[in-house]
Amino acid sequence: MPGMIGKKIGMTSLFDENGKNLPCTVIEVGPCVVTQIKTTETDGYEAVQIAYGDKTEKNVPNALVGHFKKAGSTPKGSVVEFASYNEDLKLGDELLVSLFEEGEFVNVAGTSKGKGFQGVVKRHNFGGVGQATHGQHNRLRAPGSIGAGSDPSRVFKGMKMAGKMGNARTLIENLRVLKVDEDKNLLVVKGSIPGANNSIVLISK
Amino acid sequence: MDLLKFVNEEYVARKEFPEFGAGDTITVYYKIKEGTKERTQFFRGVVLQRRGSGPTETFTIRKISGNVGVERIFPVNLPAIEKIEINKKGKVRRARIFYQRELTGKAARIKERRM
Numbered sequence: 600m601p602g603m604i605g606k607k608i609g610m611t612s613l614f615d616e617n618g619k620n621l622p623c624t625v626i627e628v629g630p631c632v633v634t635q636i637k638t639t640e641t642d643g644y645e646a647v648q649i650a651y652g653d654k655t656e657k658n659v660p661n662a663l664v665g666h667f668k669k670a671g672s673t674p675k676g677s678v679v680e681f682a683s684y685n686e687d688l689k690l691g692d693e694l695l696v697s698l699f700e701e702g703e704f705v706n707v708a709g710t711s712k713g714k715g716f717q718g719v720v721k722r723h724n725f726g727g728v729g730q731a732t733h734g735q736h737n738r739l740r741a742p743g744s745i746g747a748g749s750d751p752s753r754v755f756k757g758m759k760m761a762g763k764m765g766n767a768r769t770l771i772e773n774l775r776v777l778k779v780d781e782d783k784n785l786l787v788v789k790g791s792i793p794g795a796n797n798s799i800v801l802i803s804k
Numbered sequence: 805m806d807l808l809k810f811v812n813e814e815y816v817a818r819k820e821f822p823e824f825g826a827g828d829t830i831t832v833y834y835k836i837k838e839g840t841k842e843r844t845q846f847f848r849g850v851v852l853q854r855r856g857s858g859p860t861e862t863f864t865i866r867k868i869s870g871n872v873g874v875e876r877i878f879p880v881n882l883p884a885i886e887k888i889e890i891n892k893k894g895k896v897r898r899a900r901i902f903y904q905r906e907l908t909g910k911a912a913r914i915k916e917r918r919m
Contacts, residue, residue: 609808612860613815618883625811778815785807787815 601684602803603629604651604677609796621789628786631694632672647688652676677799696784704773708801709794713766723759769793816859816881826851826901827894827914833886853900893917
């Protein structure tokens, strides 16, 4: 899957040719630098490693500075592998947003916003327990039963319970590309993508 | 943030309309599609509020149709809007005049502002 690294800029809305109001997300995509070509002979699998987002040299370990220097690039913040690009890429090549076309569908992966410790109603869409009135007391958003009694005498693994929510890798599939701006390295997709503004996202075809 | 502004300015076709605000009576002419035919319809009423900014700005207009109040929300940049006519400038003291919803008949009148 060929792809690129980008930064979520924010959301707005645009009108399409039929006059329909579409919610859309603006992403700054690339330019990404090819920092390593992995081949079956040397690494056991085929992939292209690309990097995005400038960093100052003093904030990057020396080993990585050398790795970027090999590709003739300045130190970068995020490094990701993708595979099966159409053209043959060489070390130090620059990938631009023109990889994507208007009208095609892309997948966007990112880290969702952290929600902290949440109960089952918010975290797993439980309905809560029973009624609020008729003597019901402090059980409104409780999970209810978590299993049978002496048989099996334990709680099954994977039982949906309260806990930390969000701040996890989330993939949104099949977002339509509405606009591609090659001068400003911008990509506009229909719909929302995971994460806060200015967070790093991966866009793949 | 600046890139978002760029997208808003580049891809949203802005329209030139006369300035209007809450309390004004306006007529909005907009195109509607019926199957393959296109025709222009208008909606005339009092502006209750203008809301939002940039490409997502909207305004709400309210009219009394028969005995029932009807409200419609238009995005300012809606491509289907052909023109907006200002029929009356109203004199009101606030930016959002939702109290109009509770008023009927004589009490619902809005004083005209002399320019």
